[in-house]
Amino acid sequence: MNTQEHAVSHVHRDDIASRMGMWLFLFTELLLFGGMFFLYSVYRFMNAEEFHVAAKELNTLIGCFNTAILLTSSLTMALSITAIQKDNKRLSILFQVITISLALGFMVNKYFEWTTKFDHGIYPGSDTLLAKEPGEILFFGLYYVMTGLHGLHVVIGAVLIGVMTRFTIKGVITKDSFVKLEAAGLYWHLVDIIWIFLFPLFYLIT
Amino acid sequence: MTSDAMVVNGKEPSYLEYRGKGKGLKSWIFSTDHKRIGILYLCSLLLFYSVGVIFGFLMRLELIAPGRTIMDPQTYNQIFTLHGVIMIFLFVIPGIPAVFGNFFLPILIGAKDVAFPRINLFSWYLFVTGGLLAILSITLPGGSADTGWTFYVPYSVRTGTNVIFTVFAAFILGFSSILTGLNFVTTVHRMRAPGMSWFKMPLSIWSFYATAWVQVLATPIIGITLLLIAIERWFGVGLFDPALGGDPVLYQHLFWIYSHPAVYIMILPAMGIISEIIPVFARRSIFGYKFIAFSSIGIALFGSLVWAHHMFTVGMSDTGMFVFSILTFLVAIPSAIKVFNWTATLYKGSIDLKPPLYFALGFIFLFSIGGLTGLFQGTLAINIQVHDTSFIVAHFHYVMFGGTGFGIFAAMHYWLPKMFGRMYNHKAAKTAFWFLFIGFNTLYFPMFIMGWLGMPRRYYDYLPEFHIYHLISTIGSWILITGLIIMFTNLIRSLRKREVVTENNIWGGETLEWQIPTPPPLENFEHIPTITEKPYEYKQNEEPELEEIK
Amino acid sequence: MFSGSSNFVESVDTAFWVVMVISVFFLVLITFLMVFFVIKYNKKRNPKAKNVHSNVPLEVTWTVIPTILVLIMFWYGWVGYKQMSESPEDSMVIDVTAQMWKWTFKYQNGVQSDTLYVPLKKNIRLNLHSLDVNHAFFVPAFRVKKDIIPNRNNHVWFNALEIGSYNIMCAEYCGLNHSNMYSKVVVIPEQNFNFWLENKGKLGTGSQQISVIKADTTASK
Amino acid sequence: MHKDETHQHMHGYGIYLLVWMGLLTLTGVTVAVAGINFGALTIATALIIASIKSYLVLTIFMHLRIEQRVFRIFLVVALFFFIISIVLLFADYSFLIKS
């Protein structure tokens, strides 16, 4: 792969370009969820009553708790970048590790939330669910697909940050070159923003 | 158009010769050089493409007479689905950006590569994976999808064929397309040569840029929509299933929110190519540079607002019908502006009728027919009659094949000599053009007539009264394919036998690719040029006036 | 090819010809200019090109005129469509059920048929239902088409103006036998229709039957 | 393209903490407000508060405030596309007569 080395060596490093690419990627993520929000808005518009009824089944407390967790993880993520900018490598790593732990906490919560639903017999295709009004089936369908997709993004984000932590430890990410960490951060904040909308739309419409 | 700094060391090996460490195939499939990736795309595209063409040919054979001719209805349904999927996702959408965009976009803006070379290579891998997945699904038990390329629910959720496979292939291809898009947006923003302000960019860059935005913003919607079909088939969540309260029409909305903008992903780059070719062979400046540039942006912007014109018979509200119909008409205006400006560019030119110009003019004619019949379909009352008939089939072949397809042919005749340093036989190219042109119209024009008379699309069998049109159409397909064979034989033979081209500027163009050696060296430019002039100035035309001033 | 076999034919065809005239005009204009320029300004005849960069009034003209023209097209389309969108109050209602791959027509009095018999010059409203996937009710001669989507209660209406029998086709892809999902709509004089309806779809005898059969077999357009 | 272009600004720890507290407070507010029945306005308030929260995350956590202007334009384009699509979608759905 000499070709590539050769070509790359002459190209300037361009952090702005890297971030621009990341932002563009974030837009595609945004619109990926956007498609789901289209579904949500139309179905909610057509089945307002049933959505109200169904939302009562969700546990607002867990939702609140998870919101707090994600917001805090966003904070630590942002802090880790400032730390590396200030050349405080150890602090940065610490913040990244906290972020990952919070992500795990979020997923553990989610796991319990989903399994309780399953125990109550509410999952796609279950008899309990099928006995409900169509609007409620839609609500839970959306709930599972949207929070599931979001959960998947949390996992991807956590793995990504894990890789960044490794890079930081190995000195790939440094005071002078941290655009990778920034990109991972941007991704993580996006995951947070999605949740900021999911939370009221599913948990707070009682 | 450029000042100094164009002195290129003649001994620099071309990108074709430069091998690096890897040898043979490896030096290609691991290369992150945008030119090599362009060629990779070209080869894989041609491969997938020939499968699509064969399917098209087989469909025409089946339809040569009513009743069964060569296949059963199930096979026919699978074949037109795969034909549509291949042509759309593997040919016209990636076609120009991935092949010619990759090769020429960096050169045209005076850069050494795209912004993210490795992502660029990755997107080719995705492309090939998706393509193979789509095509190999024929071999699975149960067969490939039989839903039409639109995958409408509830049928796509209920049919026993391997819809998930095809849908997943389309998902991967979408991802590949997104990566190309974000690469191009970033490249255009960050890597233009010094002095190349927005209005000094060649017009094809404007098209690629506008296209890239559509790719980035619209593609994820189809991604999630297709993913939902898979989820629906696996888990029966019921998001679209009418039995569980879902709304099949909402699926159609989501599908077209992407797939209408996608038609502009297909046509915009082709329009860019035409805007490059016409001034070069008319030997004069382009007419209305800014209008053409802004109309690209206009198409990209307004193109996102008209999707529901594919759904005029589903029972939308009257307000919806009104809004989407009127927006559909407005989006035609930027295309009209382009057509008028191209025509005006021929005025008082010194026209050199070389093969690329043949194809460019063919493009304008066929695209105009396609576009104008689009207006028929946008007219509500007429749409009711022609929706889902072969009128639509004719329309989209005129725009996609007559438009984008001929755009690709034009690009091949214009740029292949630059890419490989070999010239094809001009006479054979012109012969091929006439075969293609006549075959094309014979093949597709009858479809307009029978569509208006009520011949529905996706029909394996048909009433005897439509026989004559189908017959003519099938004969057209033979003429067309003859043209294809002549054209490709000519092009491929040129790579092996024909004369070697070494001059930089084969056609007398003024954009950057003509200032560098043929074929281009690995790094395109020895020194990044500084741009001082607009493209397509053709200063020599203005000499007399300068003398008068003296 | 079609005479005015339903009340929509006139407005749809008018719209069609309006768009056709404008389109042909522009197509001919563009093609003519291209060919003319290529000949007139050929390299041999005109070795030296002249640069013309832009002409704003011209650009404005060819933006504004097409805009006006497309708005005219839009208007014809809208007017033609508006008339189809809501059925008149006094329409006779027939329930249409589409399934893979056949049609069932059910009349108010319970009579069922797989051919659609309708009285001449009466407003007919069809309520469209699907038992499985999407289909579309399409009668080319009437300029009538509507998708039939499960869970959505679409309808169409029309007023048949000529005795005869016309094709009904399924215009939305619905699987294996999509291309064989045909039926007929048979337009007969009102008193014959009433006779048919009262006799639960039987054609009866004598003159009644003859006129029905006549309509059925002759004017297949 | 050059170093100074990239490294110009950065946020201190303090502002992040402030934003974080703001976000938590706003979360509290939505939850509290959700209990009150505003009728049709319930969803609107929830969305407005969520938008304010996103704004904070975008501008501060995601550095849009100190980024180049073009990034903000990009975001506007993406949001425009999203919002106009919803509006047009409802051009159909909100006038649909349910029968």
Ligand code: HEA
């Ligand atoms: C390259 C792809 C491409 C392009 C560029 C277009 C361009 C246009 N399309 Fe087409 N279209 C498709 C690909 C494309 N389409 C496909 C694939 C389908 C079917 C999908 C499926 O169902 O499988 C389809 C279907 C389709 C429909 C739905 C039909 C139906 O199913 O009922 C409609 C309806 O409005 C439509 C309209 C238009 C219009 C108004 C334009 C306009 O943008 C055209 C603008 C161009 C011109 C107007 C011509 C040039 C101008 C002049 C010559 C000057 C004179 C002009 C004026 C006076 C205005 N198209």
Ligand code: HEA
């Ligand atoms: C670009 C798009 C494209 C192209 C080129 C074609 C090419 C052909 N198509 Fe098309 N077709 C579609 C897109 C396309 N098709 C779509 C989307 C559908 C709808 C499917 C559905 O309903 O779901 C369809 C449906 C369709 C039908 C209707 C099926 C039905 O409704 O029952 C028919 C019927 O005859 C048909 C025929 C043909 C034929 C004979 C060819 C060809 O055989 C003609 C020969 C082709 C060429 C001459 C092109 C050669 C070009 C190259 C080799 C390019 C090389 C590329 C590079 C060098 C970069 N096609």
Ligand code: CUA
């Ligand atoms: Cu029923 Cu097609």
Ligand SMILES: [Cu+2]
């Ligand atoms: Cu469209």
